[in-house]
Amino acid sequence: MEPLLTIQGPEAALFWFLAPLSVIAALGMLLVKKAVHSALLLAWVMITLAIFYIAQDAVFLGVVQIIVYTGAVMMLFLFILMLVGVDSSDSLTETITGLRPIAITAALGFGGLLVSLLGRATLGREAVGLAEANAAGNVQGLAALLFSKYVWPFEVVSALLITAAIGAMVLAHHQRTNARPTQREQAVKRFRSGSLAGAAGLPGPGVFARHNAVDVPALLPDGTPAPSSISATLKARGDVIDSGQFQLDNVDTTVAEEK
Amino acid sequence: MATNSGLVYLIALPLFGAISLLLLGRRADKWGHLLATALSAGSFAVGLFQLSEMLGRETEARPVTQKLFTWISVGSFNVDASLLLDQLSICFVLLITGVGTLIHIYSISYMSHDPDRRRFFAYLNLFIASMLLLVLGDSYLNLYVGWEGVGLASYLLIGFWNKKPAYATASKKAFVMNRIGDMGLSFAIMIAFASLGTVSFSGVKEKAEFASEATMTAIGIMLLIAAVGKSAQFPLQAWLGDAMAGPTPVSALIHAATMVTAGVYLIVRSNFVFDAAPNAQLLVVIVGAITLLFGAIIGTAKDDIKKALAASTMSQIGYMVLGAGLGPAGYAYAIMHLITHGFFKAGMFLGAGSVMHGMNDEVNMRKYGGLRKFMPITFVTFGLGYLAIIGVPPFAGYFSKDKIIETALNAGGAKGIILGSITLLGAAITAFYMTRLMILTFTSPKRWDDNQHPHESPALMWIPMSLLAIGSVASGYLLYRGEALKHWLEPLFEKHGEHTELLPPIVVSGLALLMVAIGVSIAVIKYQLSDIDAVAPENVSIFTRAARRDLLQDDANEALFMRPGQALTSALVKVDERVVDGTVRGIGQMAVGSGTALRKSQTGFVRSYAMLILIGAAALIAAIWVVTQ
Amino acid sequence: MDINNYLYLSAILFTIGAVGVVVRRNAIVVFMCIELMLNAGNLALVTFSRINGTLDGQVVAFFTMVVAACEVVVGLAIIVTIYRSRRSASIDDASLLKR
Helix, strand or coil: CCCCCCCCCCCHHHHHHHHHHHHHHHHHHHHEEEEEHHHHHHHHHHHHHHHHHHCCHHHHHHHHHHHHHHHHHHHHHHHHHHHHCCCCCCCCCCCCHHHHHHHHHHHHHHHHHHHHHHCCCCCCCCCCCCCCCCCCCCCHHHHHHHHHCHHHHHHHHHHHHHHHHHHHHHHHHCCCCCCCCCHHHHHHHHHCCCCCHHHCCCCCCCCCCCCCCCCCCCCCCCCCHHHHHHCCHHHHHHHCCCHHEEEEECCCCCCCCCC | EEEHHHHHHHHHHHHHHHHHHHHHHHHCCHHHHHHHHHHHHHHHHHHHHHHHHHHCCCCCCCCCCEHHHHHHEEEEEEEEEEEECHHHHHHHHHHHHHHHHHHHHHHHHCCCCCCCCHHHHHHHHHHHHHHHHHHHCCCCHHCCCCCCCCHHHHHHHHHHCCCCHHHHHHHHHHHHHHHHHHHHHHHHHHHHHHHHHHCEEHHHHHHHHCHHHHHHHHHHHHHHHHHHHHCCCCCCHHHHHHHHHHHHHHHHHHHHHHHHHHHHHHHHCCHHHHHCCHHHHHHHHHHHHHHHHHHHHHHHHEEEEEHHHHHHHHHHHHHHHHHCCCCHHHHHHHHHHHHHHHHHHHHHHHHHHHHHCCCCCCEHHHHHCCCCCHHHHHHHHHHHHHHHHHHHCCCHHHHHHHHHHHHHCCCCHHHHHHHHHHHHHHHHHHHHHHHHHHHHHCCCCCCCCCCCCCCCHHHHHHHHHHHHHHHHHHHHHHHHHHHHHHHHHHHHHCCCCCCCCCCCCCHHHHHHHHHHHHHHHHHHHHHHCCCCCCCCCCCCCHHHHHCCCCHHHHHHHHHHHHHHHHHHHHHHHHHHHHHHHHHHHHHHHHHHHHHHHHCCCCCCCHHHHHHHHHHHHHHHHHHHHCCCC | CCCCCHHHHHHHHHHHHHHHHHHHCCCCHHHHHHHHHHHHHHHHHHEEEEHCCHHHHHHHHHHHHHHHHHHHHHHHHHHHHEEEHCCCCHHCCHHHHHC
């Protein structure tokens, strides 16, 4: 009997090319240290899967896979990674004794048995292929099913989606326990606390500064401090810092990486 | 048997009173006692109406019944909650409601200063209702409900002033000792049900002749135990003296006139059982004879006026039980003595209450004396009751007690002579202790302190006393005249053959009067003609000492039941602690131990749980793999 | 080529995801592994759809994607909340269940 579905050369070639790559990427996900790398590898696996969907006449799902997963979900992952700290990497040494060998054994058993089961399983008939079902187009076919046979699950799932969105908002919402300090209060606090070193505020981003400028005299072109650049009050209080340490000769330009 | 739908009102009226007074609470404080008294009187009126109707019917048609509802219906076993009013019940109905109403009236005044008067009247009504149910029930099971009801009312009323621990203990004692009797009654019911298949009076009566004597003896003995418990007969007599802790009207109504006579009612009502079981009947006579002397002897030594009267009650009920144990010849006389006793003993208790009322609740007779001048009405009414109880003609006790003595003497053979002697001796002792009581209270020189101001009681108290005194005078003759009560009750009992008379009635009466005269004379010599100490003398004979201690009844109970009971309890406690608790605790520790062991597998790490899920999934796949091989 | 190869691939990816859930400690990576398992399942569903010649399998895969999206949203929100209070994204730190 002529099999209805045969997988022709190009698709087989595509499979044998992409399948090993996706498995390698998945394994890499397990083994790399940094979460960001894991995320990128996962994105790659998802793209190969999208290609497989399209190759298997599931065009709509393939596109959705790329838009929703690689587009939205993976971005969300990366976004959270940024939030939590992109540098956070866990050491791959195991802390729970004996977990890893047991897990790998169990997984090998599980996967091996599953593959062997699949190999043994017979459908009793040949694979059909989607040529007939997709006759009017894949999207139209899915839509016909989704809005007739599966309309109830569809509505339920939409309710679930809304619930999840609200749930996430509730979880992520942070309630202030005290009033937000005004600028005036922040300024008063800066001046009242200890030394006046922080009175001018922290330096802006991108500025290499070792100290606030208010209590440090400006340097004249010849490198000597300019006393007139310091407030008389600070001088009277003795809060002036010697600027000699900031002269170019004295500055240690090999900046140690700050942790 | 004819039905009559009016019987239920007898019970319903006082029951309504009890329920409404208890439920309305303080709102009914102002008028509760009036309602209770009116309802009791209403019940009495219904009783009188029923009597008049009954008198108008033929002898055979006199009993009437009323079915209230089907109570138990299990297969062939059916018990209806129904009432039976026959010649015997009507006597009790009138006694209970009549004396009960008088005592209600008396209590209005007697309890007027008590803040809980409404509750007291609610209990009194509850008692009246339960007692009526007891005598109106047409089966042992219905009777049992009333039996427990009066037990409850008695418990509540003895412990009415339960703020005093001694009084609360007294009520508990009465309750516990009554329980033993109640157990007897429930056993009797169970035996009747198991062997005869019925618990109604008519059903048991029908089957009595076919049943074996052993069965009837068993039922009879169990009924006797019930009667012994409720009527304070030997050996369950110890609670009655302590029951005097209750207010005096309670002692008059419950512990003299009505409830304690329920045992006599039970024996007479069950005449067919005892007629079929001679051995049980003999036991009844023995119990009656022992109690008769027991109570009389205690009565001679008591200085507490109420306890002396209680001992006398015990002894007089002994007479009744003895009479009831003499078979068909004695039933009617037992009931007759019961009724006359109801009048004169209730009257004397009310008199004692009146004396206490005038003497600041002093109960010690040695602190009385010479009260005749201060309480003339009490003295006269009490005196009439006194003449009735010792059996002076033509007062009530003469007729009823003489008939019991006569019947006892005529019982035949040695039994007759022994019983006759005991009853005669009892009569003498009765005369002695009652005369002693009269002398100590009323006629001897005064021994009370000057801060006592004895005075006559108000009209609400002495009117009931007077009415009861009239009963003490007249009831005996009225019931005896032409053997009126005997013929009235005759249809209920087996006919009995004529006895050979050991002695002619006139000689018996003469003998009895002689004994009474001896008793009175001794008392007069010992108390009226010699000085009396205000404090009980200590250097007395061992017999007096024993009598003062109630003939060691409490000591006997303690030695025989309480101490072994305590030992048993403590042994059981040890078993409970070591074996039962040990098992339970062991199971608990086992659970804790296994929990502690299992807890170690619960690391709290999500990843280890996830791994277990993975292992489980692998096992599942492996199972499928094996199954689909 | 046998169409079963897609199913084998699906099984392998699923297993790798399962191992990742157990072995990795960074909560975000654990989450990614769960996503991998879901995707493996989806691949199987799509393949089954093709074998049976009906689109039902694709519809179910579509639903799976929606549910997965929900799960990611809520799960990441939980991670953020935990991180906010504990300054840690390691799931071993949240082991209070044993107490």
